[in-house]
Every structure is written in structure tokens, then in C-alpha cells.
Amino acid sequence: MSEPADLSVVLVAPGGGASVRRTMRALRAQTISERLQMVIVVPSVAELGPEMASAHGFAALRAVEVGPIVNRGQAAAVGIQAATSPVVVLVEDHSYPEPGWASALLAAHAGPWIGVGPAVENANPASAVSRVVFWLSYIAMTGRQKAGPRRLLPWHNSAYKRDALFGYGESLGTLLAWEGNLQADLLSHGHQLYFEPAARTHHMNVSRLASAVGLHFQRGRIFAGQRADRGRWPVWRRALYALASPSFPAMQLRHIAPELRRTGVAVHSLIAHAPVFALLLASMAAGEAVGFLAGVGDAIDRFEDYELRRQIHLRRGDRESSELTGV
Numbered sequence: 001m002s003e004p005a006d007l008s009v010v011l012v013a014p015g016g017g018a019s020v021r022r023t024m025r026a027l028r029a030q031t032i033s034e035r036l037q038m039v040i041v042v043p044s045v046a047e048l049g050p051e052m053a054s055a056h057g058f059a060a061l062r063a064v065e066v067g068p069i070v071n072r073g074q075a076a077a078v079g080i081q082a083a084t085s086p087v088v089v090l091v092e093d094h095s096y097p098e099p100g101w102a103s104a105l106l107a108a109h110a111g112p113w114i115g116v117g118p119a120v121e122n123a124n125p126a127s128a129v130s131r132v133v134f135w136l137s138y139i140a141m142t143g144r145q146k147a148g149p150r151r152l153l154p155w156h157n158s159a160y161k162r163d164a165l166f167g168y169g170e171s172l173g174t175l176l177a178w179e180g181n182l183q184a185d186l187l188s189h190g191h192q193l194y195f196e197p198a199a200r201t202h203h204m205n206v207s208r209l210a211s212a213v214g215l216h217f218q219r220g221r222i223f224a225g226q227r228a229d230r231g232r233w234p235v236w237r238r239a240l241y242a243l244a245s246p247s248f249p250a251m252q253l254r255h256i257a258p259e260l261r262r263t264g265v266a267v268h269s270l271i272a273h274a275p276v277f278a279l280l281l282a283s284m285a286a287g288e289a290v291g292f293l294a295g296v297g298d299a300i301d302r303f304e305d306y307e308l309r310r311q312i313h314l315r316r317g318d319r320e321s322s323e324l325t326g327v
Contacts, residue, residue, distance in 0.1 A: 007106050013048070024052055037084060039061075104198035117154045118197075119200045139256050144197070224289070227291075249278070
């Protein structure tokens, strides 16, 4: 008979049990693993395997079968519906929490925060591509810094009070597909988000150059398309912003430069990474131009490919160390 759990961990496993082996080891090593309910969302329970389906070390484990997973947000929403704890945390199949991660997130949730996010470290820092991808995504959420309120928390890796998520009903999956929209909506309703660096996870980043270019193009298109669509911008304003898109890389660098200095990234290292920076920022700017002119289109679906099939977007060495062997 399962014990009541204080924290439900929702893990989307698009590649079955093999793709979450390393993540599950990290979760079983949590200092409060016996207080965790594991909810694993999988295409088929048969693909999970007895080792990954075992509740050993946890308060409980539930496998939720959803068929082919083509949208992480929708799959995560199904998992959240199966969660029974007052706090629900999302974790990716390419994210590996440190042992004190769950305890720190749960302790922070004793406060008034609707969402609590961890610090993020780079799980595959050996390549220049991975380092730049990480800096562009997580530089504000890494390294030594103070806990406190934030406007943005790490997507697919943060913890929320379950009742707040249940309130979204059928729209939750859509919001989780681009989690920044969920966090923005929570803030707009007077809720608070909190960054807790005592909780730390290590994130496996895209490390193939072609994949990183595609990832940032789709990211740029989504950002711009949603901004223009929400504001119902007229054609002339969309065109104006599209024409201004070549200036966006400089704006991005100005935004992250203080964080790069804070984390001790040396000037000579930035110079060495300049070609990758330039290519990825140019890709994002091109995506923004398309987004302003043509809207989001199918960019979120295309972006999902980089999340759900992370293994094919990794260098060979990263792929082997991540154990993301599912297809």
C-alpha cells in the first residue's frame, strides 16, 4: 500500500523507460525520495520496463499511458491530473536533479509562492555549442546567487501548487507547451514566483550545431509571433519590427552580458565563442522576423522536436552519457 506523498514529480518519458534511466537514478537519490510520488507519462506502459516502473524508494509510482507523445505540454498536463500531492514539480528526461533538489523545492513552497524554480547547471559543457545554448537559455538561473522572487523560472523543471494548475482545466496543456505563458498568466493574477538556488538540476543541452540553429530559429519565431499576435499588431508594425530584427542580437547580448560577468565567463572565452554566438543569435533574429510577419505558425510543434527527441540533437558523446536512447 502506497504512502501519502508531499511532492508529485511529473516526468514525461517520450522514449520509454530507457530514456529516463539517468533521471530516475537522480530522483531515487533524493534525500526525501520516500516522500515523492512519481508520475511517469509514457507512450505505452510496456515501454517503461519493470526497473523504471518500480516504486522502490518512492512513496508511490504511477505510470500514465497516453500513446505517442508529440507535445510535452499536453503530456505533462495529463501527468499533473494524475498527481495527488499538494505540490507538483515537472522534470525533463534530459534533466538530472541533485540529491537536495526535491527537499529545497518543497521547503520553499512553505512560503506564499505559487511556483518555485531551481538553479540550473550545464550537464554537457564540453562543447562550445552546448555552452552557448546554455548561456542563452539559463545564464540568469545558474551559479551562486540569492533566493528570491523572480519573473521567470526554468521551464519544464519548476514546481507549482497543484490546485493552481488544476484551475486551468483543459487549457493547461497549451500553457505548458510554452511555459512562459503559464508563468506570465500566474503573475498577471497576482501570484508570485520564487527562485530557490538550493535546489539544483543539471540540464542536457542541444549540442549539434545544425540543431542549435534550428532551435533558436523556432524560439525566435515563437517569441515574436506571440508578441505580435497578442497585441493584434497591424501589418505596418509587424513589418517595421521585422526590418529591425538585425539589431536584436546586440540587444540580446546586452541583456545577458551582466549575467555572463556574474558567473565568471572570461572575455577571452567569449571571444572564442563569438562565432557560435553570432550564428545562434542571427538564427533567432531571422526567426523573429518571420514571426513578426507570419505569426507563430507551426513553430511550437517544430520546437517540440528538440525537446521530445533530444537524443538526435546531441553530439555522440553527449548522447551516450545522457542515456537518452529512446526514439
